[in-house]
Amino acid sequence: MTEWDIRKLRILRTLDERGTVTAAAETLRMTPSAVSQQLSNLSRQLGVPLLEADGRRVRLTGAARLVLRHAEEVFAQLERADAELAGYLRGETGTVRVAAFPTAVTALVVPAVLRLRAEHPGLDIRVREAEAAEAYELLSAGRADLALSLAAQAPTVRDPAFTLVPLLADPLDVALPADHPRASAEGLRLADLAGEPWIFGGSGPWSRITLTACEAAGFVPEQAHSAAGWTAILAMVEAGMGVALVPRMAAAGRRRGVAMRVLAEDQPRRHVLAALRRGAEAAPGTARVLAALRAAARDSETAAPAR
DSSP states (O other): OOOOOHHHHHHHHHHHHHSSHHHHHHHHTOOHHHHHHHHHHHHHHHTSOOEEEETTEEEEOHHHHHHHHHHHHHHHHHHHHHHHHHHHHTTSSEEEEEEEOHHHIIIIIHHHHHHHHHHOTTEEEEEEEOOHHHHHHHHHTTSOSEEEEEGGGSOOTTOTTEEEEEEEEEEEEEEEETTOTTTTOTTOOGGGGTTSEEEOOSSHHHHHHHHHHHHHTTOOOEEEEOOSSHHHHHHHHHTTSOBEEEEGGGGGGOOTTEEEEOOSSSOOEEEEEEEEETTGGGSHHHHHHHHHHHHHHHHHHHSOOOO
16 A cells, blocks of 8 residues: 655645745745655655656646645545544543433433533533443443442442542432322321331342331331332332332422422432543543533432422
8 A cells, every 4th residue: 555644745735835845845944955855755655756847946747736636635634633633632522421320311411411412512422321230340341431320339439440429419209199198298207107018129229228218217118019110119109009219310200190298307318429430530521521410410409309
C-alpha cells in the first residue's frame, strides 16, 4: 500500500496555493531547499512525479492534482476528527454506558439523559437495565462506565476497584388499598400495620429492607405474598391482598386503587449510589453524566411525596 505522509501533503497543498517554492517556504517557515527536499521525498514515496519545470518555476503535474484531490478529503476528515476529539476532551461528545436497576432507569437515568440531550447533544448515552450483580460485572469488564445500585448491593467502600458516589436517599412510603381503613388516617406509623398481610420479595435486598424497617418498628411482618416487580406488588395491593413498602422512585407507576401514604415518623429509606471504575470519574463525558444523575437525584428529592 502506498505510504501517505500528511505533513508532506500539506506542503504540496501550500505550494499549490502559493504558486512558488519560495512563497510556500515563507508560509511554512521553512527554507526553499527544505520544501523541495520534502516534495522530492513525497514523489518517491508515491512513485509518481509531482512537479515539472515551468520556465524558472515549477508546476504541479496531473498526478499531483489527483493526489491533492484525495488529500483534501483527508484534510477535511482530519479537521472533523480534531473537532470531535476537542469535544470529547470537553465531555461534549463520545459514548457513556450506564447500567442501572429498573426504578433508577425511570427516576434518575431517563431524566439525566433528557438533560444531557438538551445541554450536550453530541454526548451519546447508552443505557442497560441491569440488577446490581450484572451491573458490577459490566463495570468490571469495561462494558459499562457507570453502574447504579442500592448501597446494600454495592461492593465495600474499601474495594480498590471502584469509586462509589452517593446519589439519593429514597424514602419508602406505604402502599395501601384505596379503601383501607387507614388509607386516610393521620400520623400513620409502620407499627399501625403490624397485623396486616405484607407483600415483599422472597429474598435479596428488598426483603431485607422491609424486614429491617418493620422490625425497627417493633414487629415481624407476615409475608402473605412474594413479588419482585413493583407492577405486580401494586396490583396485589390494589386487589386488597396486602400492604407494602414502596420506594418513592417507584411510586410514579402506582395504580388508581392504591393509596400511597408517607409515614409520620421513623421513615425508612433506601440509599442509591453510582459506581465507577476508580479513576474513571476524571473522564469528561463520564463526569457530565454523573453530574446529570446528581441533578436528577436532587430533583427527585425535592419532588412532592406520593399521596
